[in-house]
Amino acid sequence: MSTDLSGQVLNRPQLRAAVDELIESGFLGVQVRVNDERGEWVGGAGVRELGGSAEALTNGHFRIGSSTKSFVATSVLLLVAEGRIGLDVPAAGYLPEFGLDRRITVRMLLQHTSGIFNHTGELYEDGTVVLGVPWQGKEWVDNRFRTYLPEELVRLSLSRPARFAPGTGWSYANTNYVLARLVVERVTGRPFAEEVQRLVLGPLGMTGTRAPGASPEVPEPYNHGYYRYEDAGRERTVDVTRQNPTWVGAGGDMISTTRDLHTYFSALMGGRLLPAELLAEMRTPEATVGYGLGVFAQDTAAGTVFHHNGATMGSAALMYGAPDGSTTLTAGLTWVDDADLSIAPAFRAAQQRFVDAVFCGNLGR
DSSP states (O other): OOEETTSOBOOOHHHHHHHHHHHHTTOSEEEEEEEETTEEEEEEEEBSSTTOOSBOOSSOBEEOGGGHHHHHHHHHHHHHHTTSOOTTSBGGGTOGGGOOOTTOBHHHHHHTOSOOOOTTOEEOTTSOEEOOSOOSHHHHHHTTTOOOOHHHHHHHHHTSOOSSSTTSOOOOOHHHHHHHHHHHHHHHSSOHHHHHIIIIIHHHTOOSOBOOTTOOOOOSSBOOOEEEEEETTEEEEEEOSSOOGGGTGGGTOOEEOHHHHHHHHHHHHTTSSSOHHHHHHHTOOOTTTOBOSSOEEEEETTEEEEEOOEEETTEEEEEEEOTTSSSEEEEEEEOEEETTOTTHHHHHHHHHHHHHHHHSSSSOO
């Protein structure tokens, strides 16, 4: 149920319509949570399973893809606050075994300015594609329960030429966050799952969020995600809700709920997680695409909105917040994925539509 601050049921028919439009554009299941000055609005649409009739959950678990990076960055910054990591210290000092370029700092890892090759592959400006670990087609499907060690992903990346000299450009690379998570584990001597629990999840009471490691399981309940591919000239569709996420690792392996993502991002943006000076560092964007340290800064008609969305096979997350955390939008989406990323235009349209709806007052007010 969606209620305002006085306990009255919220009726936002235009926002409801926007959720329904996502299903019409190809998504299987949609769950959306909006928290603002009017209260909390929760909506869902679609189905839990392909071909099924059970309605999609409105607070199920889902894989959050690259929204994971925000949790990694926050964990690093909290360890900076504890004096255990230096933002502008060479990452090689924490991880000497990789022979990293000593110009690469922890800050560069978090801001994607290290120049390191992305272990999931690179698309260059001239259209050249250089592959990394398999993440498309039958090859990925057949290997979706394989375990990749983070060291394996790092060494793959370092075996390829850097995209640019450290600090001289910007390029989104999942490997940056594999390295950042390894820094967390090295300085604490504990698995990241334990540290993120100590630093973030436990203090905020987030019981629906986890870093699963190599486990393929998603906690019940959940909406299902799928993958469509060609096999010997035939099109096949497989349920990929269960998959080993180590192929992307710290770049996008976590699981959460819309409620937990709201709890986290409202606390982060509201200054209840990081010291003010480190929150300011996190939210200071580089000039190329507006990426800070684990968050994007997006200019809208209503001012700056911060976010870090994410997508992985058959599942995606939206996570947006106002600068003071007073308004948040969190969502989980499931669909039938494919190697051509056919859902991508609808996903981009969904992001803009919900930003307009929630932060710019164009819908559902």
